[in-house]
Amino acid sequence: MNEQHSAGRFETLAIHAGQEPDPLTGAVVPPIHQVSTFKQDGVGGLRGGYEYSRSANPTRTALEENLAALEGGSRGLAFASGLAAEDCLLRTVLRPGDHVVLPGDAYGGTFRLITKVVERWGVAWSVADTGDPASVRAALRPETKVVWVETPSNPLLGITDIALVAEITRSAGARLVVDNTFASPYLQQPLALGADVVVHSTTKYLGGHSDVIGGALVTADQGLADELAFHQNALGAVAGPFDSWLVLRGIKTLAVRMDRHSANAARIVETLSAHRAVSQVLYPGLPDHPGHETAAKQMRGFGGMVSFRVAGGEEAAVAVCDRARVFTLGESLGGVESLIEHPGRMTHASAAGSALEVPGDLVRLSVGIEAVDDLLEDLTRALG
Template identity: 80%
Template sequence: MSDQHAQPSQHFETLAIHAGQEPDPATGAVVPPIYQVSTYKQDGVGGLRGGYEYSRSANPTRTALEHNLAALEGGRRGLAFASGLAAEDCLLRTLLAPGDHVVIPNDAYGGTFRLFDKVVSRWGVEWSVADTSDPAAVRAALRPRTKAIWVETPSNPLLGISDIAALADIARTAGVRLVVDNTFASPYLQQPLALGADVVVHSTTKYMGGHSDVVGGALVVGDDTLGEELAYHQNAMGAIAGPFDAWLVMRGIKTLAVRMDRHSENATRVAELLASHPKVAEVFYPGRPEHAGHEVAAKQMRAFGGMVSFRVVGGEQAAVDVCDRTELFTLGESLGGVESLIEHPGRMTHASVAGSALEVPADLVRLSVGIESIDDLLTDLTGALGR
């Protein structure tokens, strides 16, 4: 497979549209074809055309997406998977062996926690929780068998911010890998590899796809050797992105920059409304100056993203009632689509962390702020909150 390294002379918006997505040489089509194929004709035994023999190992549509992902994150190798958790599973099986240890954040996606707590722990991998917004806490959590520090920034669902460069220094000194889940930010808003991370994780279901019509995941790395190891496990385990799913993610990526600008603008306005509302007890949005991670976020992010969480006065039932009363904000899991979503993390996306160190407040509501008219979104939230 050819080198996926991004061309530094091109800006993000250009790479999003063109990297890995050159016109089809056979027809001149400006959009890469969907190669809905399982196998490929060989010119004699072992004579492969373009390196393709079986679509679990490689598929031209997936190759185009993987080159695009590498370019957007400034990495050497991108790999596309059937889901974000499939990408995480491949990464963990590649990096870890029985007896190894991983530091995970105290505010992480419920599915990631479940993967550590219920799956990889069964084959002898140990994990412990640290506040990754505090570099000293992360350093203190390291053990002799630690192999990775796992970070989400912004985190899900409390929008915590971790200093990627500071954690990269800690990881480098300790000889461990720094893994950054960049799903909430997207590569348009944040570049973890440039800040010293070793691996970037994405659920491409979210902002990369952007239209709530595809499930996918990705890994991007800056090291060729690690990239080859991940590619081996990707093929050996088989949880790859299908060609149509890869094509849908590429379609979404073309508008990622303009969408993230609008998501961020709308979320800033939503956070302002919530902060001034008498029925809201606390707002979590890194774009607000009072957010504990605001200065770090301003340093390492282009803008602050489209996710906002808040606690409701009146407790859990009041939070559930707000979720039930919105009209434009659709009650549903996931995030990152053009439409606005609302959910109750404690009963929905983060039910798996109940009773653990990662348990989320029962009165918490999470918003994925879409790109609709901001006036309509504010009206909807005002009505749902009441007076």
């Protein structure tokens, strides 16, 4: 990265880190290197270290350098999906006989990957309330190698004190992995708080426009970064050039989008909290939300994800989802458009019947950047 942009505030790094103007044409946006292989100047004579796009591609390199800068890491790695990133990480740091601590409230895809795939390699897992230090300590075993945290969590918006859990994890000789998808690096930087690895679904807030699937890992541990890069190449689930370019384009506006997501969410929370059809609102910005003080300490803002429980039970919650119109019924999150979903039957169906099962009366919102009054009118109508 050019010395001019090697440091700076977040908004500047988002636009410039890893994205110097093209040296040949002066293009201010990195080109899409839609290519599988690169000409070599003699056997082993690589230009810029590029030989084959699974191993490295200039567009992906730009994204990876940008991600590392935003999270304050030494290296970023971009993948074909968030779960591909998680798979690479787990294959890198775990061996048969190892143990993983999962949060009691985790993304259903992560739960499925660990309990249906990783467990078959001989890796054990258990669940802890990562918002409670005593619960984390009780879950640790001599063979624990990874403590997995989501904060805010999906879909109950649970908050974990990253710095505190990092101390506990480090003393046990394990690695702390933080899924930072809900917060984005604009609102929270786990590496600075002691995490070993940050995970992202770049599909979500980083991409920001519901038009790309991707994932990322960022670490400040150069030795671990080298191991992850080896497995990234060996496993091959890398981000393609166009997908990398789309995520880079989204990141340029991340700061302004997150400000609007957060502002809209705060207004929606006010309305939901006063509505007779809502029995509980889950949002880190609420003073009575568990972990609110921790969130205020370690986050720049409270984000655009809101969950709430419907007073009439599961069928009433499903009906609210079905009646929404401006809020689109759909999975995923973090796009400019607002989404509504029923986690129990949609994103977290894989956790049904387990310790991670979510309440049937729960509705999850990904609050977009539309006119907030339109969103409020739509929700009020959907709630009846």
